[in-house]
Amino acid sequence: MTDVATPPRSARRTANALREALEDDIAVGLYPPGTRLDEVSLAKRFSVSRTPIREALIELSASGLVEIRPRRGAFVREIGIPRLIEMFEVMAELEAMCARLASRRMDAAERAALMEAHERCSDAAKAGDPDAYYIANEAFHDAIYAGSGNGFLAEQARELKNRLKPYRRLQLRVRNRVGNSLAEHQAIVDAIQAGNDDEAARVLRSHILIQGERFNDFVASLAAAEKTRRAQG
Amino acid sequence: MTDVATPPRSARRTANALREALEDDIAVGLYPPGTRLDEVSLAKRFSVSRTPIREALIELSASGLVEIRPRRGAFVREIGIPRLIEMFEVMAELEAMCARLASRRMDAAERAALMEAHERCSDAAKAGDPDAYYIANEAFHDAIYAGSGNGFLAEQARELKNRLKPYRRLQLRVRNRVGNSLAEHQAIVDAIQAGNDDEAARVLRSHILIQGERFNDFVASLAAAEKTRRAQG
């Protein structure tokens, strides 16, 4: 339910809030890839007019999460396996670049933040809590983005990660990916702390590529999601 | 590579046409960085209502070309020198990645296209026509993007190049950058044709970084533009 008691305070509050809400709904799987996003339904659901809905959809289309087909409406973008491979390939390179720069540029505070995020990952892994690990993992990678000393790069990395979120979410629950992931994190931290930039880049690159390469599991989860979707719609 | 980022041309024609028109106006310098983009003025200028103008501005804001400050309007984004360095750093890495992949993956047709673009660059350089070189240069780099075999990467590279366009345009007219640029192109082509992926990446990376590093010229041109802007506004 939408919080009707929330008073309209900041500007473009509706449109921005809507964008985030829709992003979340898509990431969470409420609107699976291929779903048509009807303007009037969304307007009704959020108790606003079509205008802010349209603006939110346009933003989402710019970020690549939805696709606006002229005169036909907005659809949650369907990302095929080949394109997903491409995206992971780019993601891996961006993260590798972050790691390379971070290992050269991070100051003491940033290194401390990285270590702490790593600790929290470790705790979540020990507790066997994949959701907590998901959160901590995000902070871990974010620490590396921030440590690159390149704000633009960090933004790009975050944005792409966000686009891949719906797919990685499934991914993390497969096998005992968490355990392996943590070991890889350790290697990354070691390389960064040692200031070994090539090694840091290499390890982080493969850390990401592993997610994209496990296509047995990957395709399986996609197929399952697809099956569910077809069964419902 | 099959699905090039082709924005819908037919419907939403006003909004899309407007976006492109505004992009062009900004790139060309009609609206210098910092300019306020008033909705009603733009609406009047293009003989449309505020709605499509707003939608175009939102798209431009998503692409980073303009900045929408809540309740205060849209402004052509001012990109400071530090951020520009960051952007060139990322651009260099993206292009290097393209070159690395291209030298491994390009087929005969793609190599031929690259050679032809290189020829046209050479012609333009010999003719001393910087505008023609600008066009041919774009095709040259585009050929490498396409040859990477990674359509998503190609899109990202094109988008970022587009964002940097207003700044590179000035850049290319400096000194005899064209001559050096052509020599660098030759080295890139050689490396790609030899299938030497590391070398291709290295050469292309520095080819881009050179543009970002010449900050004596760069700052000078920016300062000049700034001066002009202040004199006018």
Place this chain on the structure above:
DNA sequence: TCAACGCTTTTTGTATACAAGGCTGCAGGG
């Protein structure tokens, strides 16, 4: 003279109204 307050004006953000293109379904013909 200067600063602070409030009013007015201007502009953005949202809702609604109107226009136009696509989709569906039915009917008629091959």
Place this chain on the structure above:
DNA sequence: CCCTGCAGCCTTGTATACAAAAAGCGTTGA
């Protein structure tokens, strides 16, 4: 039985109307 053409509805795209916030400006008080 299937295919096609037309009509009506439904959805998107654009224009206009309305609301609210911020900036400009003048007045007033110290």
